Amino acid sequence: xxxxxxxxxxxxxxxxxxxxxxxxxxxxxxxxxxxxxxxxxxxxxxxxxxxxxxxxxxxxxxxxxxxxxxxxxxxxxxxxxxxxxxxxxxxxxxxxxxxxxxxxxxxxxxxxxxxxxxxxxxxxxxxxxxxxxxxxxxxxxxxxxxx
Numbered sequence: 001x002x003x004x005x006x007x008x009x010x011x012x013x014x015x016x017x018x019x020x021x022x023x024x025x026x027x028x029x030x031x032x033x034x035x036x037x038x039x040x041x042x043x044x045x046x047x048x049x050x051x052x053x054x055x056x057x058x059x060x061x062x063x064x065x066x067x068x069x070x071x072x073x074x075x076x077x078x079x080x081x082x083x084x085x086x087x088x089x090x091x092x093x094x095x096x097x098x099x100x101x102x103x104x105x106x107x108x109x110x111x112x113x114x115x116x117x118x119x120x121x122x123x124x125x126x127x128x129x130x131x132x133x134x135x136x137x138x139x140x141x142x143x144x145x146x147x
Contacts, residue, residue, distance in 0.1 A: 040075065040130045040131070041074050041075050042074055042075055042128070042130055042131030042133075043072055043073075043074045043075055043077055043126050043127065043128060043131045043132065043133040044072075044073045044074035044133065045072060045073045045074065045133060046070060046071070046072045046124065046125075046126050046133040046134060046135040047070065047071050047072070047135055048068055048069070048070055048122075048124060048135045048137050049069050049070070049071055050067075050068070050069035051066055051067070051068055051069075051137065051139055052066065052067045052069075053065070053066055053067075053141075054066065054067060054111070062115075063113035063114060063115055064113070064114045064117070064141050065111055065112070065113050065114075066111070066112055066113075066114065066139065066141065067109050067110070067111050068082075068109070068110045068111075068112065068122070068124060068137075069107070069108075069109050070107075070108055070109075070110060070124055070126070070135065071106055071107050072106035072126050072133060073106065074106075074131070074133070075128055075130075075131065076102045076103075076104075076106055076128070077100060077102055077106065077126035077127055077128050078099060078100065078101075078102075078127065078128045078129070079097060079098065079099050079100060079126075079127050079128075080097070080098055080100050080108070080110055080124065080125070080126055080127075081095060081096065081097040081098075081124070081125045081127070082095070082096050082097075082110060082112055082122065082123070082124050082125075083095045083122070083123040083125075084112070084114070084120050084121070084122060085120065085121040085122075085123065086120070086121065087119045087120065087121055087138060088121070089121035089123070089136065093120070096112065106126075110124065114141045116141075117141050117142050118140075118141060119138060119139070119140045119141075120138070120139050120140075120141065121136065121137075121138055122136065122137050122138075122139055123135075123136050124136075
């Protein structure tokens, strides 16, 4: 409410009345708030550039091993996760995550094992503290060979 002041100054005085049903304290703060924003590039793109089946001897042929050569652009990743799913990429069969060290160029080889022949959807995710990027591919594993 605004009331005229009773002293010789004729300027209005502003009074603030506030309901406080619980009887608690109110804290009023005046001032400015400042913050800084750091813009990070993040991992911009991931590409699977090659898939190679690792030839094993018959005595070692319990699992089929496949090497995935992966490149990325942007910041360097600190971890990699591989999700193996059914051919429709809907039902996850396994997931493996590993920390990685990439020095100055984002080019890495990821080796994964497949227990039985079949067609699989592969999702490879590279991540760091601030971003993630994903690449997907279909792979056909034929008892020691992949295409």
